[in-house]
Amino acid sequence: MPRTGLRLKSPDQMVSESGTDLEGHGLQRTIGPFQLVCFGIGAIVGTGIFVGLSDTVAEAGPGVIVSFVLAALTCVFTAFSFAELGGAIPVSGSSYSYTYASLGERAAFLVGWCLLLEYGVSVSAVAIGWGQYLNELLGNTVGWRIPAALADAPGHGGVVNVPAVVVMLLAAVLLVRGVRESARATAAMAVIKVGILVLFCAIAFTAFKAGNLTPFAPEGIGGIGAGASLAFFSFIGFDAISTAGEEVRNPRRNIPLAILVTIGCVALLYCLVSVAALGAMPWEQVGGKPAALSLIVNHATGSTLGSTVIALGAVVAIASVVLAVMYGQTRILMSMSRDGLMPKVFARVSPKTSTPVANTWIVAVVFAVPAAVVPLDVVLDMTVIGTLAIMAVVNICVLALRRSHPSLQRRFRVPFHPVTPLLGVAFSLYLMYGLPLVTWVQFAVFVALGLVLYSCYGRRRSRLAHTGPQETTPEPAAAPATPAATGATGAR
Template sequence: MSEHGAAPPATQQPESDPPVGGLGARLMRRKPVERLVAEGGQGEGGSLRRSMGVWQLTMISIGATLGTGIFVVLGEAVPDAGPAVVVSFVIAGLTALFSALSYAELAGTIPVSGSSYSYAYATMGELIAWICGWCLILEYGVSVAAVAVGWGEYLNELLDGAFGVTIPDALAAPPGDGGVFNLPGLLVVLLAMAFLLGGARESARANAIMVGVKIAALILFCAVAFTGIRAGNYTPFMPLGMAGVSAAGATLFFSYIGFDAASTAGEEARNPQRDLPRAIMLSLVVVTALYCLVAAVAVGALPWQRFSGTEAALASIMKDVTGQGFWAVLLAAGAVVAIASVVLTVLYGQTRILFAMSRDGLVPKVFSTVHAGTGVPRANTLIVSLFCGVLAAAVPLGQLADATSIGTLFAFALVNIAVIVLRRTRPAMPRTFRVPLSPLFPLIGFALCLWMMSSLQPVTWVVFGGWMAVGLVLYFAYGLRRSRLATAEK
């Protein structure tokens, strides 16, 4: 029995590395689950520390999910669905649920840092794992920069409302977006970096505080806006029919991206087999409940026709209901904290995915070097933070930010397939959580991910294709030859 969980039953033989063969066999070589778990937490020069319980893990997932979505997405979704946007949130939540069930099973079975990258490595082989990891780098890295840019906008709104001052455009936006250098975007990334360098426990504590603040801000919105609800605003409930509700649901799905963040903390959880599935499912329930509550109050307090073109919908509603700017300023403060929490947790996830890929030899070993004093991959954190900070400060993201969605959905789709494969290849492996009605539910999750991907703009597919091409070049030029599995076979 190891600290990582129960050993396989005696009748269940650990799977072995595939035999050495041609290029195809090398691309499909799998990393045994036992080896993944045995290596958990170990890096170059030190190891990650198991310091987080179910509460901290849940806060990581909520922190990565509950952010820009609820503060800006209503202005985009309500014109499609009308008051039935609440139903759209439920539909989007159910869509996310199928993939969340698959994540919960694999996180409890393979409790390591790499999230879907590691799950793919154990089930579908090295090439698919690399593609999945490359998608996650796109999802986490670019989304950190995109969210950091949004943080600067909310900071300006807060400063304007509270003090009547704003950061000059030249220092508040990147080139191409009307500015020269996005200073706030860089600052929030550096702030998150400082927390992460302090250690996983310390950054988890800071994140829990920030999550508490943003939940309080949303509950405050509901309490204040509730006084402005008019029954007539709910009729007609579905003015644009079910087609509008479905269209809004597709838009709102991206508000749920991030619930998988807890799975990147598999090697820093005290009891990962038990706590990771609980954290993933609990975070999805909390986020869905908050989204539906906020949406129901918002459309009751403001006629749905007036949401069109409104980015800061919640702040506008607070101002309309109370007739005072104070509440809008308070909500802007909550948004600033909310988005900072997203930057912190997503940056954390990015560093842990690169940690796992580095330990496998697919990216340079500097990313898996752990500082003995703090138990933090310090060089990894510095490199990723500086890269994302410069990206946020100096690059107009535009359509590139949309590519985070397709990268996420691709990774989600692979996780649903990984559950089915592992059930077939390792049926007797101990599982602390099992997806009900498998393989039906994972197949539904897979199909829903493909459907969501098909609804994205053609330019997003072009960007995604370019990113994949670069990733494959790097894999064949570096990862294929330096893979730890490759050296073990020689």
């Protein structure tokens, strides 16, 4: 049974309350499995690989390949946990809701607070990277670039990053039009950017030289570990799939399936891109360079035509990440608002478009500010540490929910429980360890502010505190696990 002294919300209560706002206006289940996988790829593949690859290479050298593998392993272990929880509790709150059901309201609020880093701050980071490739594309096609004063943050030669603000506002416009339109746009953009990365690999492998991969680890094991912490940013976003829990058809099946397919495809693609990139060009010439993939294609082909295609793909890819991640942030704030932990405005759904319009515009405007004036490296580190902390908690949630709700219906079960969730926690903490001390200090201050906000606002206004947990009928006994249910999704 759930522990006493904690405000725990039962999974059944979450599901029964999902789908509508406080005024009865509802979300619509319009997203199918293919669109959901494209949504996952759309949320992941973007700034991390198109822009962040060069920073990761600067830390690890050719060993960046191992860095990507370590980051992928962390995501795979945690993806199993997200798959189990997403199928068992198919609501929009993602890790916030899972924590509410297993570790209590205070922990859930802090997870929701940290999700502002994973989704809100990361969308700022993604938007910042968009401008780099937009400038590359403009320079190659029309011979004109956006002036540095309007394309970079203060301290990096600029005054305000206008492209970053523009792409966030465009994403907001599309999101408020309706989830069906957003899903279609994300699917189209996901197909385009995967095709562009496959094209990059094909071009880069034509210039492959094995000698470029030696010495393999010039910065040693420490460099590979630091590179893995940065490479992890390239995988952030797969959990955004679970934020669509109230708008997906057959969510108990499709959410776990989409999470596992997405992370597998992206991990394979990233490893191919890193091998192709470092084989085509010495790592010293790649590390720290903006628009690195375009630089490598120019080197391999001796012309700017290939880099123009790569830049176009990056502009599309990064725009789709802004769209998907902003979507995830609005749905999490909506869940927190329905629980009374955030202002009611975040829970209102437009009866005309079936989208949280005010919520979307607030998110777009608020997070356009750091996108406009904060350097990319500062935003990246804060996003990574917040996401890793959340992933550690999600793995703990699997362990706690198995204990408190053993008969909860689970279409997917984490294989090799409890070893796999514990490895997910260990890998998350290892990558957090590789981040700079200043990032830890900033994160500690951020969490402390979250605790103050919960004590002053959330704890007093919580709906659960005033109504108490709903009485629910006993959960039906779970069917025996089958190979399909333990290692992959499928009907029981």
